[in-house]
Amino acid sequence: MKAYAAIGAGALLITVSELLLKTGAMHGALRSGWTWLGVVTYLLSFACWLYVLRKMPLSIAYALISIVQVLVPLGAWIFLGEHISLHRWIGIACVLCGTLLVPQRS
Numbered sequence: 242m243k244a245y246a247a248i249g250a251g252a253l254l255i256t257v258s259e260l261l262l263k264t265g266a267m268h269g270a271l272r273s274g275w276t277w278l279g280v281v282t283y284l285l286s287f288a289c290w291l292y293v294l295r296k297m298p299l300s301i302a303y304a305l306i307s308i309v310q311v312l313v314p315l316g317a318w319i320f321l322g323e324h325i326s327l328h329r330w331i332g333i334a335c336v337l338c339g340t341l342l343v344p345q346r347s
Contacts, residue, residue: 244296245344248305251289256312258282260320304343310336 258279265276293302311333317323325333 244293244302245305247289247292247296248302248308251286251293252306252308252312254282254286254289255306255309256316258286259313260316263317263321301343305340307336308340311340 261275261279261282265273265279268275270276290302290306293306314323314325314329314333318325
């Protein structure tokens with residue numbers, strides 16, 4: 242169960258990192274504190290990922306981390322005011338459904 246929590250934490254950290262990096266890129270790039278905070282957050286997500294790789298098969302871990310493909314656009318929409326088209330929402334829903342199927346027992 243700890244590996245699943247680490248994937249969740251890693252996915253949230255990656256999401257925050259991407260939002261911070263985008264904000265930093267819009268406000269001075271490498272001179273922005275947002276950028277460097279994003280880099281630190283990304284390194285923390287990397288530590289979570291290494292833990293996950295020790296605890297579960299890569300084929301499962303990689304499929305589960307794809308939840309980031311849902312979280313990043315959602316975060317960009319909520320926090321950055323980015324527009325997401327209907328087609329993109331449909332794609333996000335498909336990724337979410339696929340990600341939810343991965344941990345199911347066969």
